Amino acid sequence: MKKQTNVNKRRRLFPLLFVLAFFTSCVSNKKIAYFQDIQTVKQANLDSSAKYVEPKIQNDDILTVNIFTLDPESGAIVNQAPATGALNSTLTAAATGYLVDKNGEIELVLLGRIKVAGLTTFEARELISGKVREIYNKASVEVRFANFKVSVFGEVNLPSTYTFPNEKTTILDALSRAGDLTIFGKRDNILIVRDNDGKKEFGRVNLNSTTIFRSPFYYLKQNDAIYIEPNKARVSANNASQVQTIGIISSVLSVLVLAISLFK
Numbered sequence: 001m002k003k004q005t006n007v008n009k010r011r012r013l014f015p016l017l018f019v020l021a022f023f024t025s026c027v028s029n030k031k032i033a034y035f036q037d038i039q040t041v042k043q044a045n046l047d048s049s050a051k052y053v054e055p056k057i058q059n060d061d062i063l064t065v066n067i068f069t070l071d072p073e074s075g076a077i078v079n080q081a082p083a084t085g086a087l088n089s090t091l092t093a094a095a096t097g098y099l100v101d102k103n104g105e106i107e108l109v110l111l112g113r114i115k116v117a118g119l120t121t122f123e124a125r126e127l128i129s130g131k132v133r134e135i136y137n138k139a140s141v142e143v144r145f146a147n148f149k150v151s152v153f154g155e156v157n158l159p160s161t162y163t164f165p166n167e168k169t170t171i172l173d174a175l176s177r178a179g180d181l182t183i184f185g186k187r188d189n190i191l192i193v194r195d196n197d198g199k200k201e202f203g204r205v206n207l208n209s210t211t212i213f214r215s216p217f218y219y220l221k222q223n224d225a226i227y228i229e230p231n232k233a234r235v236s237a238n239n240a241s242q243v244q245t246i247g248i249i250s251s252v253l254s255v256l257v258l259a260i261s262l263f264k
Contacts, residue, residue, distance in 0.1 A: 032187065034207050049213035054120040055167055055221040059104055062097040062146040067132055069139045097146035110135060121145065121167065150220050152178040154228035155185030169220045171205060186231040192217045193225040
């Protein structure tokens with residue numbers, strides 16, 4: 001009789017184990033691994049990856065412009081830049097730099113107003129260098145973005161707006177700064193929203209495939225926004241519980257509690 005009771009309890013446990021397997025299969029998606037086709041891709045295809053194109057300076061960008069002269073005191077006068085509000089990775093802080101105004105211009109001490117919108121930082125450096133040489137015989141100029149920022153949100157561990165010191169930034173750099181995708185992030189359909197001269201551009205990349213390296217959105221531009229949408233596991237969990245915090249851990253714990261109660 002006792003043996004039959006144990007058999008009945010095990011039979012009643014089967015549906016619970018099925019539920020556990022269902023939730024586990026939803027999360028343990030075979031598409032979680034990145035670059036799954038790396039073994040089958042020919043080196044020639046990888047060599048034809050996206051070429052880096054220097055981003056163009058746009059209105060509302062903030063630039064750091066440093067002019068180095070033989071006389072440090074003279075250079076300090078030219079390098080007096082105002083403090084401009086800019087976002088870093090965690091808070092709002094004052095960034096020293098020159099704001100590109102609505103006319104696409106910056107104003108430098110002694111040099112006056114210079115139109116830089118539409119230029120790369122290299123082209124802006126050459127333009128400013130020509131004007132500096134009218135004042136100083138020997139001088140060098142450095143131009144960089146002070147607010148090369150990218151927003152990452154959705155199913156990532158650390159959604160935020162991040163500022164990068166290097167304008168040659170990839171989507172992998174941004175996702176790494178954001179703590180990578182959560183287990184619920186959809187890896188094969190990542191959305192990038194780009195502002196190009198006041199017009200919105202939309203691109204999608206697939207982290208599961210090496211085709212991401214050939215995408216024109218592999219290299220990011222300032223003010224890009226990256227959105228990671230939830231996968232089916234997240235949607236199923238939200239619909240089932242009407243909360244956004246349920247996950248695989250709560251499912252496992254619920255099944256274990258029910259299983260223990262059956263064997264008491």
